[in-house]
Amino acid sequence: xxxxxxxxxxxxxxxxxxxxxxxxxxxxxxxxxxxxxxxxxxxxxxxxxxxxxxxxxxxxxxxxxxxxxxxxxxxxxxxxxxxxxxxxxxxxxxxxxxxxxxxxxxxxxxxxxxxxxxxxxxxxxxxxxxxxxxxxxxxxxxxxxxxxxxxxxxxxxxxxxxxxxxxxxxxxxxxxxxxxxxxxxxxxxxxxxxxxxxxxxxxxxxxxxxxxxxxxxxxxxxxxxxxxxxxxxxxxxxxxxxxxxxxxxxxxxxxxxxxxxxxxxxxxxxxxxxxxxxxxxxxxxxxxxxxxxxxxxxxxxxxxxxxxxxxxxxxxxxxxxxxxxxxxxxxxxxxxxxxxxxxxxxxxxxxxxxxxxxxxxxxxxxxxxxxxxxxxxxxxxxxxxxxxxxxxxxxxxxxxxxxxxxxxxxxxxxxxxxxxxxxxxxxxxxxxxxxxxxxxx
Amino acid sequence: xxxxxxxxxxxxxxxxxxxxxxxxxxxxxxxxxxxxxxxxxxxxxxxxxxxxxxxxxxxxxxxxxxxxxxxxxxxxxxxxxxxxxxxxxxxxxxxxxxxxxxxxxxxxxxxxxxxxxxxxxxxxxxxxxxxxxxxxxxxxxxxxxxxxxxxxxxxxxxxxxxxxxxxxxxxxxxxxxxxxxxxxxxxxxxxxxxxxxxxxxxxxxxxxxxxxxxxxxxxxxxxxxxxxxxxxxxxxxxxxxxxxxxxxxxxxxxxxxxxxxxxxxxxxxxxxxxxxxxxxxxxxxxxxxxxxxxxxxxxxxxxxxxxxxxxxxxxxxxxxxxxxxxxxxxxxxxxxxxxxxxxxxxxxxxxxxxxxxxxxxxxxxxxxxxxxxxxxxxxxxxxxxxxxxxxxxxxxxxxxxxxxxxxxxxxxxxxxxxxxxxxxxxxxxxxxxxxxxxxxx
Numbered sequence: 001x002x003x004x005x006x007x008x009x010x011x012x013x014x015x016x017x018x019x020x021x022x023x024x025x026x027x028x029x030x031x032x033x034x035x036x037x038x039x040x041x042x043x044x045x046x047x048x049x050x051x052x053x054x055x056x057x058x059x060x061x062x063x064x065x066x067x068x069x070x071x072x073x074x075x076x077x078x079x080x081x082x083x084x085x086x087x088x089x090x091x092x093x094x095x096x097x098x099x100x101x102x103x104x105x106x107x108x109x110x111x112x113x114x115x116x117x118x119x120x121x122x123x124x125x126x127x128x129x130x131x132x133x134x135x136x137x138x139x140x141x142x143x144x145x146x147x148x149x150x151x152x153x154x155x156x157x158x159x160x161x162x163x164x165x166x167x168x169x170x171x172x173x174x175x176x177x178x179x180x181x182x183x184x185x186x187x188x189x190x191x192x193x194x195x196x197x198x199x200x201x202x203x204x205x206x207x208x209x210x211x212x213x214x215x216x217x218x219x220x221x222x223x224x225x226x227x228x229x230x231x232x233x234x235x236x237x238x239x240x241x242x243x244x245x246x247x248x249x250x251x252x253x254x255x256x257x258x259x260x261x262x263x264x265x266x267x268x269x270x271x272x273x274x275x276x277x278x279x280x281x282x283x284x285x286x287x288x289x290x291x292x293x294x295x296x297x298x299x300x301x302x303x304x305x306x307x308x309x310x311x312x313x314x315x316x317x318x319x320x321x322x323x324x325x326x327x328x329x330x331x332x333x334x335x336x337x338x339x340x341x342x343x344x345x346x347x348x349x350x351x352x353x354x355x356x357x358x359x360x361x362x363x364x365x366x367x368x369x370x371x372x373x374x375x376x377x378x379x380x381x382x383x384x385x386x387x388x389x390x391x392x393x394x395x396x397x398x399x400x401x402x403x404x405x406x407x408x409x410x411x412x413x414x415x416x417x418x419x420x421x422x423x424x425x426x427x428x429x430x431x432x433x434x435x436x437x438x439x440x441x
Numbered sequence: 442x443x444x445x446x447x448x449x450x451x452x453x454x455x456x457x458x459x460x461x462x463x464x465x466x467x468x469x470x471x472x473x474x475x476x477x478x479x480x481x482x483x484x485x486x487x488x489x490x491x492x493x494x495x496x497x498x499x500x501x502x503x504x505x506x507x508x509x510x511x512x513x514x515x516x517x518x519x520x521x522x523x524x525x526x527x528x529x530x531x532x533x534x535x536x537x538x539x540x541x542x543x544x545x546x547x548x549x550x551x552x553x554x555x556x557x558x559x560x561x562x563x564x565x566x567x568x569x570x571x572x573x574x575x576x577x578x579x580x581x582x583x584x585x586x587x588x589x590x591x592x593x594x595x596x597x598x599x600x601x602x603x604x605x606x607x608x609x610x611x612x613x614x615x616x617x618x619x620x621x622x623x624x625x626x627x628x629x630x631x632x633x634x635x636x637x638x639x640x641x642x643x644x645x646x647x648x649x650x651x652x653x654x655x656x657x658x659x660x661x662x663x664x665x666x667x668x669x670x671x672x673x674x675x676x677x678x679x680x681x682x683x684x685x686x687x688x689x690x691x692x693x694x695x696x697x698x699x700x701x702x703x704x705x706x707x708x709x710x711x712x713x714x715x716x717x718x719x720x721x722x723x724x725x726x727x728x729x730x731x732x733x734x735x736x737x738x739x740x741x742x743x744x745x746x747x748x749x750x751x752x753x754x755x756x757x758x759x760x761x762x763x764x765x766x767x768x769x770x771x772x773x774x775x776x777x778x779x780x781x782x783x784x785x786x787x788x789x790x791x792x793x794x795x796x797x798x799x800x801x802x803x804x805x806x807x808x809x810x811x812x813x814x815x816x817x818x819x820x821x822x823x824x825x826x827x828x829x830x831x832x833x834x835x836x837x838x839x840x841x842x843x844x845x846x847x848x849x850x851x852x853x854x855x856x857x858x859x860x861x862x863x864x865x866x867x868x869x870x871x872x873x874x875x876x877x878x879x880x881x882x
Binding site: 076078079080082083084085086088089113116117120121279281282283284285286287288308311312313315318322324325326328329331332333334335336337338339377379380382383384385386389390393394396397398421424425428429431432435436 | 517519520521523524525526527529530554557558561562720722723724725726727728729749752753754756759763765766767769770772773774775776777778779780818820821823824825826827830831834835837838839862865866869870872873876877
């Protein structure tokens, strides 16, 4: 008998790779943060000994969700400004509040709220773009969460930097400090083509190639973005990025609601990834990403919630479901984006986008033990013909009962192990009171 | 002090009428199944005495959701056939299973499952269209649920009837037996223009006018429906119904994804209602209902989940959210279908469609006490700037804690008071085993 850290017996295991597979009465052996074994429970009992044996008799185990586009700290602004057009929302609400309140404290508390919500919903890794990524990194490490923390770059000054040079320097320094950390990676995160000029984009691209870092950017989010770029310099933003050399396999293109067939082919040929954020795109009326076409062209399409200020949650189960439903309607074909494809978008495709496909995104031997358990015994997921269908089309996030990141259990029977929930709620309430104070024009 | 049955003190009360209103620290007085008072808690304490006082300190009370289009018993087929085109799904899966298994027992157990799921999600009334509405009525009455049970009519024979005459006769008999029941109403429910011929439609319309019953029908669900009607008889289905006299204020037109501007005007002028089923329309790639245009034209648009076989849940909170999000994207305007409009679609607009606006759909004095409580203290609905926004855009259905129908408490702190949940799950599991038996071609 081999002695191991943790042995989980589950009714179902959905390994993601190989695809479309559901093991029944299987077990996962976890040791030193990694997946050591995946085998029938009757065999696991004879093979492994552990002081930490977990029985999940009505649950499906699968890989933790990877939320491939977030602005985590913005969760403090959940629901503060709804039902507004994108520019009204940004210019008259979000930017005004950020201008007034942005600080290390805001990012600390907002990221805590986001991490707690994400863990409770089965997300084990998030790809963030926001100010003070150093603070976000501290919070992720403190709570045991995996995070890909964008080294944000914008042309204009904020509390995080004066100009693009300073953003890049601060980013490089953060990358250097964190590059050996098990839980943290640091892609570059130039905000968008319309907020970052050519020189910093070229410099970011060179550095990203040298350091083998992804480049995470909002791209073709709205028709307005395309129109104003064409009016300003006669180029669609993707064309400009192509000329600057950024359309390559490091690119994480977020939103992509406006894509010509040539642009789909360009992304496919380059090996770039798209992050689809369906609920944010719908809520802000940004447009429809042609996901089925992109997948058919061979593009890696991952899934993100975007910030909670435009969603208004960080619920990857809900986002998967919306992605499957809207993807069918946009393609006018109910057979596209079947449940398994949506589940892959939320797991292995996210890992690929972040350059972490050898480490996370599926339950395979040797990968990190980033695992979630979903209890499918609720009435709302009965009768149960197929666990994959129930997870994508019927389950709610409160059915996520247990979550592990790198073998550490961060959610145990719905209890967050690294948070004081009462204290967190009190902190959030203090921010609510601050944020509703009248702002001078 | 007036002695009353039940007194509920709540942090927030959203009465629906007047619209866009949130009372804080308010109470509802309930007596003999009706709302007797709606007033500040500090005043309620001085006014009423009750042996049944309920304190809901972190909850919003609002009107129970009205699921305005269901096929309740089909919940037994949740997830049995996903990711298929509409005709493949219907002809090769759903109709095959229904043909084999349809029975009073199927409707009894499937309706039980649906009612339990709906109550747990805050739905207090459903508008059903299925076989054996007599059995569905018995189940609704048994569990204390309000239901509008369609008197189904189809041209072809099923276990419920041989021909449209028999369907109509059985329907009239059921209507007669139930017409004085507090919880049950019985609209006519001709299935669709393509399954019911002119004569029975005319007869139904006459009877509906005489008996003052609504007419609940699938209408303009897909482009294919329009094309095949045009090919068959040169008329769009709505034109045919107009010529037959059915486009009037008794009409409940379900789906309506294919609407010309003239048809929108026709529906508006006639006083007909639309039932929008966004998740089913997306999942089956049926098309997009132009909800914002319909609302702007003055049409009463209610909300339904459709059957769980094409959704795959009966979650009106989720459906409201999807309706708001997709409605914005389809209109290309993020400001349309704000949260309050979505909440009205799920409550008072449903009541209007069913002809029950004087009885349910809002928390007003004299109306039936059909009430739900949603706990907004979960982390996922923090910070809380506006309860209406949180309910529509962030809350999940497990946050529905308490539900009353006609003053009877059917859900108490998440516990269903009129169900044996263990027994229900066992019954559902038996159906799963039956339904997966190979079917002969």
